[in-house]
Amino acid sequence: MRSRNPKHFLLVSDFDQTLSFNDSGSVLSELLGVPEFHQKVEGLARTNLVQQGAELAYLLRHDPAYRAVRREHLVEAGRRVRRDIAILKSLLDRGVDGHQFSYFVASAAPSEVIRSALSGIVPPDHIFGTELEYDEGSGEIRSVIRTAAGYGKVAVVEQLEARLQVDPSRTIYVGDGSSDVHVMLHVNNRDGFTIAVSENKLLARIAKSTVLSDSAFSIVVPILEQLFGWRSTSIRDLFDAYGLTLHGWEKARMDRLTVLPPGAAEDAFR
Numbered sequence: 001m002r003s004r005n006p007k008h009f010l011l012v013s014d015f016d017q018t019l020s021f022n023d024s025g026s027v028l029s030e031l032l033g034v035p036e037f038h039q040k041v042e043g044l045a046r047t048n049l050v051q052q053g054a055e056l057a058y059l060l061r062h063d064p065a066y067r068a069v070r071r072e073h074l075v076e077a078g079r080r081v082r083r084d085i086a087i088l089k090s091l092l093d094r095g096v097d098g099h100q101f102s103y104f105v106a107s108a109a110p111s112e113v114i115r116s117a118l119s120g121i122v123p124p125d126h127i128f129g130t131e132l133e134y135d136e137g138s139g140e141i142r143s144v145i146r147t148a149a150g151y152g153k154v155a156v157v158e159q160l161e162a163r164l165q166v167d168p169s170r171t172i173y174v175g176d177g178s179s180d181v182h183v184m185l186h187v188n189n190r191d192g193f194t195i196a197v198s199e200n201k202l203l204a205r206i207a208k209s210t211v212l213s214d215s216a217f218s219i220v221v222p223i224l225e226q227l228f229g230w231r232s233t234s235i236r237d238l239f240d241a242y243g244l245t246l247h248g249w250e251k252a253r254m255d256r257l258t259v260l261p262p263g264a265a266e267d268a269f270r
Helices: 023-032 039-046 055-062 069-079 084-093 111-117 151-164 178-189 200-204 216-227 232-241 265-270
Strands: 008-013 100-110 127-134 141-147 170-173 194-197 209-213 246-252 255-260
Touching: 008 023, 023 039, 023 055, 023 069, 023 100, 023 265, 039 055, 039 111, 055 084, 055 127, 055 141, 055 170, 069 111, 084 100, 084 151, 100 111, 100 151, 111 127, 111 209, 127 194, 151 170, 151 178, 170 178, 178 194, 178 200, 209 216, 209 232, 216 255
Parallel strands: 008 100, 008 170, 100 127, 170 194, 194 209, 209 255
Antiparallel strands: 127 141, 246 255
């Protein structure tokens, strides 16, 4: 199918827990042997000392336990992050019904981690993460140049809309946590479309759609259904075309999907 009025959409998503199965801060902490990462993050969140989502950036700069972190540690952590995006990126590159997508990642995770994790899938210049400055002699992290957390994500979205000449009503944002609240409110206020991929209660009340699944490809469901008017049968056929099986689709206030990779469908039904 091709739309009689094809449009250009800007799709921006978070990284940790949105495209990945685990948190890059947890992976980095395990790599370094630093315990209690989540307790440190929760402590910072309670103090409101940093923007939500930027806790890892703060720890990298100020916590003595992370003083040993060098660029190569971040790259290695990225290699160890389990991610699920290749099939989704394939669909976005191809387009839907003649509509085109420009896809970008905006996350508070260090850029080195994201670029390493998405190497060969998402171009480096399509990734906006926390930018760090390193000491030329020791390689130690000297400062945080900027971070795409909180209102930082709003700035990224506005910058991309202006660069690509995309109307705000054709911006789609996907996120999972409280650090995505500001950008989702911003996108909604300008008639864009927002998707939550977690059971975060605050986010679920703000997002125009919520999808809970173990597959990043599942975010196409509300896009196809609510933006393009596809019926469930056509959506299932699309999943089949990409070698995926929509084994479960539990529709309530949110979509709950179980997506099986190629070859796993037969085992699931035995």
